[in-house]
Amino acid sequence: xxxxxxxxxxxxxxxxxxxxxxxxxxxxxxxxxxxxxxxxxxxxxxxxxxxxxxxxxxxxxxxxxxxxxxxxxxxxxxxxxxxxxxxxxxxxxxxxxxxxxxxxxxxxxxxxxxxxxxxxxxxxxxxxxxxxxxxxxxxxxxxxxxxxxxxxxxxxxxxxxxxxxxxxxxxxxxxxxxxxxxxxxxxxxxxxxxxxxxxxxxxxxxxxxxxxxxxxxxxxxxxxxxxxxxxxxxxxxxxxxxxxxxxxxxxxxxxxxxxxxxxxxxxxxxxxxxxxxxxxxxxxxxxxxxxxxxxxxxxxxxxxxxxxxxxxxxxxxxxxxxxxxxxxxxxxxxxxxxxxxxxxxxxxxxxxxxxxxxxxxxxxxxxxxxxxxxxxxxxxxxxxxxxxxxxxxxxxxxxxxxxxxxxxxxxxxxxxxxxxxxxxxxxxxxxxxxxxxxxxxxxxxxxxx
Amino acid sequence: xxxxxxxxxxxxxxxxxxxxxxxxxxxxxxxxxxxxxxxxxxxxxxxxxxxxxxxxxxxxxxxxxxxxxxxxxxxxxxxxxxxxxxxxxxxxxxxxxxxxxxxxxxxxxxxxxxxxxxxxxxxxxxxxxxxxxxxxxxxxxxxxxxxxxxxxxxxxxxxxxxxxxxxxxxxxxxxxxxxxxxxxxxxxxxxxxxxxxxxxxxxxxxxxxxxxxxxxxxxxxxxxxxxxxxxxxxxxxxxxxxxxxxxxxxxxxxxxxxxxxxxxxxxxxxxxxxxxxxxxxxxxxxxxxxxxxxxxxxxxxxxxxxxxxxxxxxxxxxxxxxxxxxxxxxxxxxxxxxxxxxxxxxxxxxxxxxxxxxxxxxxxxxxxxxxxxxxxxxxxxxxxxxxxxxxxxxxxxxxxxxxxxxxxxxxxxxxxxxxxxxxxxxxxxxxxxxxxxxxxxxxxxxxxxxxxxxxxxxxxxxxxxxxxxxxxxxxxxx
Numbered sequence: 001x002x003x004x005x006x007x008x009x010x011x012x013x014x015x016x017x018x019x020x021x022x023x024x025x026x027x028x029x030x031x032x033x034x035x036x037x038x039x040x041x042x043x044x045x046x047x048x049x050x051x052x053x054x055x056x057x058x059x060x061x062x063x064x065x066x067x068x069x070x071x072x073x074x075x076x077x078x079x080x081x082x083x084x085x086x087x088x089x090x091x092x093x094x095x096x097x098x099x100x101x102x103x104x105x106x107x108x109x110x111x112x113x114x115x116x117x118x119x120x121x122x123x124x125x126x127x128x129x130x131x132x133x134x135x136x137x138x139x140x141x142x143x144x145x146x147x148x149x150x151x152x153x154x155x156x157x158x159x160x161x162x163x164x165x166x167x168x169x170x171x172x173x174x175x176x177x178x179x180x181x182x183x184x185x186x187x188x189x190x191x192x193x194x195x196x197x198x199x200x201x202x203x204x205x206x207x208x209x210x211x212x213x214x215x216x217x218x219x220x221x222x223x224x225x226x227x228x229x230x231x232x233x234x235x236x237x238x239x240x241x242x243x244x245x246x247x248x249x250x251x252x253x254x255x256x257x258x259x260x261x262x263x264x265x266x267x268x269x270x271x272x273x274x275x276x277x278x279x280x281x282x283x284x285x286x287x288x289x290x291x292x293x294x295x296x297x298x299x300x301x302x303x304x305x306x307x308x309x310x311x312x313x314x315x316x317x318x319x320x321x322x323x324x325x326x327x328x329x330x331x332x333x334x335x336x337x338x339x340x341x342x343x344x345x346x347x348x349x350x351x352x353x354x355x356x357x358x359x360x361x362x363x364x365x366x367x368x369x370x371x372x373x374x375x376x377x378x379x380x381x382x383x384x385x386x387x388x389x390x391x392x393x394x395x396x397x398x399x400x401x402x403x404x405x406x407x408x409x410x411x412x413x414x415x416x417x418x419x420x421x422x423x424x425x426x427x428x429x430x431x432x433x434x435x436x437x438x439x440x441x442x443x444x445x446x447x448x449x
Numbered sequence: 450x451x452x453x454x455x456x457x458x459x460x461x462x463x464x465x466x467x468x469x470x471x472x473x474x475x476x477x478x479x480x481x482x483x484x485x486x487x488x489x490x491x492x493x494x495x496x497x498x499x500x501x502x503x504x505x506x507x508x509x510x511x512x513x514x515x516x517x518x519x520x521x522x523x524x525x526x527x528x529x530x531x532x533x534x535x536x537x538x539x540x541x542x543x544x545x546x547x548x549x550x551x552x553x554x555x556x557x558x559x560x561x562x563x564x565x566x567x568x569x570x571x572x573x574x575x576x577x578x579x580x581x582x583x584x585x586x587x588x589x590x591x592x593x594x595x596x597x598x599x600x601x602x603x604x605x606x607x608x609x610x611x612x613x614x615x616x617x618x619x620x621x622x623x624x625x626x627x628x629x630x631x632x633x634x635x636x637x638x639x640x641x642x643x644x645x646x647x648x649x650x651x652x653x654x655x656x657x658x659x660x661x662x663x664x665x666x667x668x669x670x671x672x673x674x675x676x677x678x679x680x681x682x683x684x685x686x687x688x689x690x691x692x693x694x695x696x697x698x699x700x701x702x703x704x705x706x707x708x709x710x711x712x713x714x715x716x717x718x719x720x721x722x723x724x725x726x727x728x729x730x731x732x733x734x735x736x737x738x739x740x741x742x743x744x745x746x747x748x749x750x751x752x753x754x755x756x757x758x759x760x761x762x763x764x765x766x767x768x769x770x771x772x773x774x775x776x777x778x779x780x781x782x783x784x785x786x787x788x789x790x791x792x793x794x795x796x797x798x799x800x801x802x803x804x805x806x807x808x809x810x811x812x813x814x815x816x817x818x819x820x821x822x823x824x825x826x827x828x829x830x831x832x833x834x835x836x837x838x839x840x841x842x843x844x845x846x847x848x849x850x851x852x853x854x855x856x857x858x859x860x861x862x863x864x865x866x867x868x869x870x871x872x873x874x875x876x877x878x879x880x881x882x883x884x885x886x887x888x889x890x891x892x893x894x895x896x897x898x899x900x901x902x903x904x905x906x907x908x909x910x911x912x913x914x915x916x917x918x919x920x921x922x923x924x925x926x927x
Contacts, residue, residue, distance in 0.1 A: 022834055036782035040482050041775035042521035045585040046561055055493060055539030055559070057520060058467065063475040070474055081471035098584070100710045101778025 025072050027118065031111040032072035037103045038065045044095035044105075049366045049384045050088055058085055061095035061105050068112050083121050086112045088380065090373055091249050092333035092366035097340075106338070107291050113251030130372065134250055138210050139242040139259055145187070148214040152181035174375045177413045179215060186217040190236040194224050201231035201314065205272035207263070207286065207304075209279050210242045211405050222432035223278045223307055229318035229435050230311065237270045243277075245285030245334075248292065249371050256285075257292040264289070264296035267303070275300070278307045278428060280404035281371060284338030306335055308403060308427055312344035321437025322354035323430060328397040328422070329357060330388070330411065331364045332404035345403060345427045352434040361391035367402075369410035385414045393420060400424045453510040457492050457534070460502045465493040465540070476535055479520040479527040480582075482783060483833065484868040488515070488529035493540045497615060497623055497653035500536060504651065505621040507534050513898045516651040518558060518590030521582040523786045524867030526594060526646045530902035536651055538589045544568055545654060552659045553612055553629060558589020558652045565657075574659040577604035580863070581771040589652045595644030597863030599695040599770065600727070602821035604660065606863060608643040615654035616642065619894040629656050641889065646865050647900040649893040665732030666694075667739050668725065668757040668766055671746040675721035676700050676804075676816060680796040682724055682749040683820040687793065689745060691738055695727040696821030697770055703817040703828070706779045712772030714765040720752075724820065725766055773817045774828070780813060781830035785842055789850055791858035793823040799856060803827050803849055810845035812838070824862035825853070851876060866904045874906050 024032050044061040045051050051060035058067065064085050070076030086109055093106040116122060137143050154160050160175045167175070181187075190208055204227060208220055227234050240263055244256035263286070267275050277283035286304040290297035305313075329349060335341045342364070350357055368374060368384030392400055392415065400411055400422045412424040457466045467473060468490045477485040489512060494500045507514045513533030520527050529535050542559035549572040556565060562583040566575040579598035580586055586596070592614065597606040604610075613627035627639035642649055673679040679698045686693060699707070704716045704723065716723055724746070728738045743754050757763040777784045791799050800816065803825070807814035813830040827849055831842045850860050854876045861870055874883060887905055891897075 037778045039775060039778040039782070039784040040478070040480050041778075042480055042519055042582060042585045043772065043775050045519055045521075055537065055542075056467070057475045057491075057537075058472050066475045067471060070471075076471050076474045079471055081469055097711060100707070100712050100772035100775030102710055103778070 023074055025074055025078070027115045028068075028072035028111070031068050031108050031115070034104050034108045034111075035065050035069035035072065037101050038062065038069075039101060040066070041100070043100060044098045047094040047098040049090055049092060049094070049368070050380060053380065053383050059088060061099075064089060065103065065105065065108065068108055071112075078115075078119065078121075080121075082112065083116050086116060087122075088377060090333075090366050090368065090370040090380075090384065092370060093337035094333060094364065094366065097337045097364070107288065110248050110251070110253070110291075113249070114253040117251035117253075126376065130250065130376065131252070134247050134252055135255060138246060139255070141210070141241070144210055144214060148181050148187065149184075151178065152184075155180055169378075173378050177374060177409055179409060179412060181215065182217055186221075187214050188217065189213070189238065190220055190224060192236055192238050194228050194234040194236075196231050196233045197228050197318075198231055200233060201317075202273045203233045203235060203271070204310070205235045205237060205267050205270050205275045207240065207243060207275060207277040207279070207282055208236055209277075209282050209405070212279050212282070216405055216408065216426070219278060219426045219429060222426070223276075223428045226311070226318075226428050226431045226435060227276070227307070230314070230316055235270050235272050237266045239266045241266075243282040243285045244289070244292070245281045246371050248285060248288075253292060260286070260289040260300060261293050261296050264293070264300050268299065272303075274310060275304045276307045276310055277304060278403060278426065280306065280332035280335035280338065281406060284334035287339060306339060306341050306344070306403065308345040308348055309339070309341045311431070312347050316348070316351060316431070318435050319438035319440075320352055320431075320434040321439060323352050323434045323437060324354035325398040325430075326356045326358045327399045327401050327430065328360045328392055328395050329363065329427070330360070330367065330392070330400055330402045330407070332402050332407050333364075333366050333370070335403055336364045345401075349401065349427055349430060352430060355430065355434070358395050358397050360395035360397075362387070367407050367410050367414070369404075369406035371406055374406075374410055381410075385410060389414045389418045389420065392422065393418065397422050399430070401427050401430060403427055451489075451510075453506065453512055453534070454490055456506040456510060457490055457503065460499055460506060461492050461494060465495075467491040476517075476520075477528070479517075479522045479525060481523050481525040481528075481867065481869055483785070484525040484528055486528055486530050486532060488535040489532050491517075491535040491537050493537050495540055497617060500617045500651050500653055501621045501623055503534065503536055504617055504619065508619075508621065508896075508898065513901045514651075515900045516558075516589065516593065516647045518587030518593070519561070519582075519585045521586040522590060522594055522865065522867065523788065524594070524646075524861070524865040524869040526865050526867040526900070526903060527590070528868060530868065533898075533901070538587065538651070541589075541653065542587075547572065547659075549574060549659070551629075552661075553631075553656055554659055555654055555656050556588050557654055558587060558592070560588045562586050562588060562591060569659055570662070572659075573662050575662055576610070576657060577660050578607045578610055581774060583771070588655055588657065592643050592652050592655055593645065593647045594865040595863070597819065597824065599697050599725075599767075599819055601819060601824070601863070602696055603692055603694045603729075608640060610658040611639055611643050611655055612658065613656035614639055614642055614652055616650040616652050618650045619896070619899040623653070627656070631656075631658070644865070645890075646867060646904050648890055648903055650899060663694075663729035665735050666727065666729045666763065667735050668727045668763040669739065669742055670716070670755040670757070670766060671724040671726060671742075671751045672717055672720045672753045672755075673722045673724060673746075673749070673751050676800050677797045678750045679722040679724045680800055680820060682746050682751065683796065684793060685745040685749060686726065686742060687821065689741055691728070691741060693726050693742075693821060694729045695725065696819070697725040698816065698818055698820040699723050699725070699770060699773065700816040702780070702813075702815035703773050703777070706776040706815070707769045707773050709779055710772060710776040712768045712776065714769035716769060724751075725770060770817070777815065777828055777830050780815075781832050783831050783833045785829040785831065785846060786864070787825070787827045787829065787846060787849060788861050788864040789825050789827075789853040789858055790862040791823045791825060791853050791856050793821070795856045796820065796823060799825070799852065802852055806845050806848050806852070810841045810848075812841055812845050814845075819862070822862070823858070847873070868903060871902075871904060872906050874904075
């Protein structure tokens with residue numbers, strides 16, 4: 001190191017950084033603390049979809065961490081670039097899987113978004129709409145249901161196609177992304193308690209989710225069936241609410257904390273051995289809730305498992321029939337990177353007779369769904385999706401299997417647009433089919449359907 | 450908007466030119482975070498033609514320029530010291546051609562090192578230089594820094610793998626150096642260019658060697674009570690006439706950090722050091738070599754030897770080794786990765802002395818290095834916010850380099866001089882040597898606009914050069 005170079009540095013406006021105690025922008029303390037884990041090695045770069053797409057350091061995890069640290073230290077201004085980049089990030093957390101130093105990048109970005117929200121730096125109609133949805137619709141089951149009722153009617157009457165040409169591009173794309181809203185019967189609330197079949201192996205709670213129940217009620221039903229068949233009593237507390245993931249990702253930290261606190265209480269009262277989630281995004285949020293609410297969050301973190309992880313650890317006991325399909329398992333980011341669950345779903349699927357697991361390029365790369373990202377950043381989302389669809393096309397499976405509602409929607413929409421013939425299913429749906437195809441259920445067992 | 454920025458927009462469009470202060474902020478350093486300077490702009494060319502135009506625009510507006518790959522360099526090579534334009538090559542990332550029968554590929558500078566090996570694997574080939582940052586670093590950066598890696602021991606550094614280069618010279622001219630056969634006609638200008646740290650021009654394509662994937666590979670992990678006995682085993686292996694593909698030592702502090710990370714490979718955290726030995730070649734030749742290595746390690750107090758059972762386990766060992774630098778973030782916010790080479794025969798004494806230096810300066814030292822070719826990486830973990838600690842880190846670093854030179858070594862093995870080692874050049878070279886190098890540089894870049902401030906000490910420093918420097922002739926040739 002040379003003194004001359006130090007002088008050439010760009011730290012004029014900065015507080016004296018030679019002081020061991022540096023000034024930190026109020027509110028940015030947690031972001032700053034986490035930034036100190038990064039030694040700037042760059043191993044994260046190629047894991048980041050937005051870096052791969054743009055080649056820009058500023059759109060990479062390392063660059064964003066550097067900028068966040070700079071903003072926290074007062075060396076860089078809290079300005080538009082940070083706002084743009086913090087929200088251009090998909091939040092896939094692939095960089096955390098690549099990081100040898102264990103930087104908790106996801107939490108840092110959420111912290112930055114929280115401070116951006118608090119500073120009121122985002123404006124515009126789209127943002128106001130998003131905030132309204134996250135604050136006032138998603139967490140309220142009744143309103144969410146009404147919204148989907150309305151959507152169902154609009155879809156049925158082909159209203160959306162009718163008005164599509166009049167809609168702004170973003171809304172039009174959002175409408176295209178939505179799968180048909182299932183009939184109300186499928187969206188019906190799950191029973192509060194479903195008994196185990198055969199010898200009871202435990203009592204588990206199911207996080208039924210918000211979007212999950214409205215759009216993928218059939219996956220929730222399949223989850224309950226598979227768990228029950230494998231000896232678990234399933235409790236679906238009716239009082240449970242939204243997990244807070246979408247709110248946290250959007251910088252609505254206080255709301256996310258309230259939602260997590262509520263669920264922690266509800267599931268504690270339910271007296272279950274474990275809380276299971278079949279949505280990777282929700283599961284990851286429950287496990288990270290200790291960042292938002294320390295005490296109750298720790299409970300959620302310890303007691304939450306992904307349904308595939310749980311079934312893999314406990315073992316499948318119900319008989320499995322043949323499901324002769326070629327399946328590509330695509331990792332949801334918030335399962336493989338957010339919860340570090342990678343082998344379990346594959347092991348489960350591999351146990352199904354006749355099912356062939358087919359490899360494809362970069363199964364752990366983001367599909368571009370990322371919560372509401374495909375609505376807020378359509379062009380980047382499409383670019384990221386294109387890589388995924390190309391990889392899947394090459395493998396040409398019968399089924400693409402993934403365990404997260406956003407990814408299910410994104411892959412379904414992207415696949416059908418690209419002419420991909422594969423069906424897109426949750427792993428528990430394949431397990432459910434295998435159980436249903438089993439030659440002879442053990443005598444004397446009641447069957448939940 | 451300045452005229453220069455306007456000219457750059459004219460070439461690549463506003464989309465591919467960054468000039469807002471906060472955007473430039475993240476380009477103020479590469480993986481060496483101690484030396485920082487903000488560039489005037491960052492441009493992303495897509496073609497050699499655009500690079501030419503950018504270079505000419507810089508010349509027309511009296512701006513210097515700095516080529517950059519992924520910014521994973523550890524000597525400050527990609528830092529725009531004089532506030533020039535960063536020519537970011539990450540978007541020039543096509544593999545133009547793979548000529549499998551003739552064992553070479555033509556790649557653009559932004560191709561990621563490990564992507565090249567991945568792309569040619571279906572031909573049974575690979576690209577040998579494998580720096581620890583290979584998942585991110587680019588071939589262009591590797592050429593600039595003459596990067597090495599664990600497998601340098603058997604396969605050589607980047608310079609042994611580049612046949613020809615297409616470069617934009619500092620006057621904007623596009624030239625081709627060398628030939629696709631790898632045999633230069635006339636002066637070996639490719640040899641001059643590789644390792645020039647971006648001071649002679651901008652690489653826009655490289656013709657690189659591809660090697661055949663070895664028939665068989667065995668990777669061993671020998672566990673030692675301390676680093677010094679591991680070093681002795683390294684000497685024993687080489688003396689026995691074996692040529693392993695890699696001989697890597699990882700010390701206890703590094704093992705602890707890596708094992709706490711996502712790259713954990715089950716390395717024993719109670720070991721003083723582990724030695725990773727990779728043997729490759731014809732499968733039939735390996736069992737005897739493995740036996741020999743076992744005997745030698747046991748003779749140097751190794752408490753155990755594991756052999757990677759399969760490719761997956763081998764990958765785990767290497768991922769642990771290569772994630773080591775990054776994992777040091779677990780020890781302190783900053784890391785100073787040193788890089789020096791000493792004759793292999795003095796490794797045990799040098800390691801002992803380096804540990805003594807670290808203790809004396811009260812710094813947190815760890816060692817993870819390419820033992821087979823004597824390439825040390827004493828890593829110092831510190832906190833840049835602590836001025837006193839920073840001074841101690843710098844003092845210890847200087848002492849370590851002096852020690853390495855004193856025992857017949859050199860001040861960098863693979864990371865380059867950049868800004869980091871610039872002022873240590875006089876330790877190794879006399880004024881005449883440095884002047885000869887300066888004249889070579891001027892032959893390519895007479896006006897000093899191409900990555901200024903790197904490699905060669907400033908004239909002021911030169912005048913105060915160490916009168917006892919041994920001069921180039923005295924550097925032992927290995």
